[in-house]
Amino acid sequence: MSSVIDFLETLLANSKGSPKDICESEELRKRLTSVIRRLVPELETPVDTSQRILYDVFELISARIGVDLGIFDILSSNHEPLSTAELARKTGKEPDLNLLARILKYMASVSLIREVGAGLWAASNYGNNLVDDSYSAGVCHVNDNVVPAYAALPAFLRQHNYRPLGSNGDDTDTAFALGQGVAGERITFFDWLHTRPENARSFNVFMSTHRTVTCNWLERTDVMEAVVEAYVKIGARELGEKEEGNKSERVMFVDVGGGVGQQCNVLKKQWPNLMGRIILEDLDEVVAKAELEDGIAKLGVSFFDEQPVKGAAAYYFRSVLRNWPDSSCQEILKNIYNAMDDEHSLLLIDELVVPDRHAHRLGTQLDMTMLAMLNGEARSYSHWKELLMASGFAIENVAYYEEEAGEAVIVAKKATASRSPRY
Secondary structure (H helix, E strand, O other), rough: OHHHHHHHHHHHOHHHHHHHHHHHHHHHHHHHHHHHHHHHHOOOHHHHHHHHHHHHHHHHHHHHHHHHHHHHHHHHHHOOEEEEEHHHHHHHHOOHHHHHHHHHHHHOOOOOEEEOOOOEEOOOOOHHOOOHHHHHHHHHHHHHHHHHHHHHHHHHHHOOOOOOOOOOOOOOHHHHHHHHOHHHHHHOHHHHHOOHHHHHHHHHHHHHHHHOOOOHHHHOOHHHHHHHHHHHHHHHHHHHHHOOOHHHHHHEEEOOOOOOHHHHHOOOOHHHOOOOEEEEEEHHHHHHOOOOOOOOEEEEOOOOOOOOOOOOOOOEEEOOOOHHHHHHHHHHHHHHHHHHHOOOOOOEEEOOOOOOOOOOOOHHHHHHHHHHHHHOOOHHHHHHHHHHHOOOEEEEEEEEOOOOOOOEEEEEEOOOOOOOOOO
């Protein structure tokens, strides 16, 4: 055991020169961090546990202060350590030196920065990870927008007797509304953002890269091959029925609730010769901001209204249904069901699929966030199956593209007497 501890201490002391096999293997890196994270609670005393649970929240708070003052950017861009006074000057905000030193000492104690001498500060790997705008925006979003909902969740659940939420059709009755002090205003989180541009900016920047993986669903070529096959079969049947129409006018892919079109653009770039039309759908004010690749159309529509595009090869949702309780999801899916070709159209749901057992924290922490903010849910595999069956669909495939986080595309068709779910 002593040799294991010696190895870990050496690894920490020489983190920049970590063993080559760990640096070059993402699998080994994840295994090591996972083991360490799971081991800590098993070794703790009651005092250790209380200290961790009660005070770890300050990591987020101090990170938010660090982003506001630009501390991580400043230290990352300086090759030499900076004194407290030098760092204060570079922030441009003239913070009190004693106050700043106290904050920096805490940051150093949790490795957000490094203390390399008395009153001398340098960048750390932990803090450098927050320099990128998308990750610093995530710090701002969670601290400013989400944490009040987290804090209000216990009281909110007590008020509702720990019963399923959202079934009454009131999507404004949330822990978020209680925590932000807007429970009487009958507004959702998204309504709230409309009048708070800075909060909306951090949310939108973070959401553009919030999914945890570097790969994307299009790397599962079997999914796109199924979409192309559906497109061909729908076209062949239309030809057999002697329906008039230009082949190029048929729709290959509809991105429902697709925001400003990130996924449409990725699809167009990775499959530039794709047959048929690609259509982005979202609210008018959202698609108006979309900057799309040539050949992508946009349509202002709510997914709670009738789906105007009929008989497309694929209707795609990414990180949409998690925002809504089952009753709302069934309403959304009904509109898609009514628009789909009876035999060949595909429903693609690009979401986390939380395992029924041994769920990873990446899935469960998202689930709790959806509960607090929107009465939504990061659903388990069994729950997805139940929801889709209740909405008239049969699952054809669950195509994982990142196993640890549970990132997957659920592929489904209309359920028929002759088509049983494969999963």
